[in-house]
Amino acid sequence: MAERNRRTVRDLRRGNRARVLQRLYFDGPLSRQELGPATGLSSGSISNVVAELAAENLLEEAGVVDSDGGRPRTLLRVAPGGGLLIGIDIGETRIRVELFDLSLTELARTERLLAQHGYDVDRIVGHVRSGVADVLRDAGADPRRLLGIGIGVPGIIERDAPDGVVGDVGSVVxxxxxxxxxxxFERLLRDAVRVPPEVPFFIDNGAKTLGQAEMWFGGGRGAGASAIALIGSGVGACVNHGDLLDEDRSSQALEWGHSTVQLRGRRCRCGSIGCLEAYAGAEAMRERWQEAGGPLPADADDETALAALLAAAYPADGG
Structure with a gap:
């Protein structure tokens, strides 16, 4: 436990920078005076961090506001031109690749449809490689300005070194x-994707990344704890607990879809019997709809099947 809690000066500096950037993302623009209470940092630390981030073109001024009897306050915001980010969602039916500026404004996106049971590793890596190339080309973006590539994948992520430090293999799925x-997976992507070698890859469970996004920008904002369900072809969940800026805050992806809900029930695609996913997953609902005699084209994918099921359950004429 002592090893885990031992923090270096570099860790403190990196943590302070993250706290300032996060608060500006969520609540900005803010003045230096407002950043202190918002982050819990001293005025001296705020001045040092802001100076560093501004020198790196990560922050910029966003105007001036009057204060009550004092000098006008300069507002700060994240500089959109300070860098580029790529987000990749490897889902059950498609791969989505999006390019953002540093203010998280979308600059380009592309999708690759996945055939049924289309999780061949080489195929996925090829889709990611071409998708990254497409969004950079479409936005006329320089890959040298990339600050990182985040990827959500199905499954459990194992890292080959503590604290997410990249080794020879990186993240294993x-x-x-x-x-x-x-x-x-990380090594395969690094070998295939044409970006500078210093660009970091951040690979995590898809349900966990969704849960984090909901806590940052969605329905979980301001909540001390949340449980967020991801229901698609599969069924997953993410449980978050603790303050958004607390380094000890826990975020855990759960294989909720493979909890047993029916003894001697339907067989799940994972091989077990009676899993929640065998009843609530899109693939399972499509199969149950067909078993009940519901009309469905033979080549319909999960999205088409669910659309037909919902249309039957809730007809437009209200009948």
Whole structure:
């Protein structure tokens, strides 16, 4: 436990920078005076961090406001031109790749549809490689300005070094439902995706990344704890607990869809019997709809099937 809590000066500096940037993302523009109470940092620390971030073109001034009897206050915001970010969602039916500026304004996006059971590793890596190339080209963006690439994937993520430090392999993915066993996904992407070698890859469970996004920008904002469900072809969940800026805050992805809800029930695609996903997942609902005699084209994917099911359950004429 002592090793875990031992923090270096570099850790403190990085944490302070993150707190300032996060508060400006969520509540900005803010003045230096407002950043102090918002982050819990001293005025001296705020001055040092702001000076560093401004020198790196990560912050910029956003105007001046009058104060009560004192000098006008200069507002600060995240500088959109300070860098580029790429987000990738590897879902059950498609891969979505999006390019953002540093203010999280979307600059370009592309999608790659996945065929049924289309989780061949080489195919996925190829889709990511071409998707990244497409969004950079469409936005006329320089890959040298990339600050990072975030990727949400199905499955459990294992890192080959503590605290997410990248080693020779990087993040390894274990995904029973997609038939991935110890796939060295980060290494494969680094070998394939044409970006500078210093650009970091951040790979995590898709339900966990969704839960984090909801806590930052969605329905979980301001909540001390949340449980967020991800229901699609599969069923997942993310449980968050603790303050958004607290380094000890926990965020955990759960294999909720593979909890047993029916003894001797339907067989799940994971191989077990009676899983929640065997009843509530899109693939399972499509199968149950067909078993009940519901009309459905033979080549319909999960989205088409669910649209037909909902249209039948809630007809437009109210009948």
């Amino acid at each position: 274990h995904g029973q439902t997609i038939d991935w066993s110890a796939v060295p």
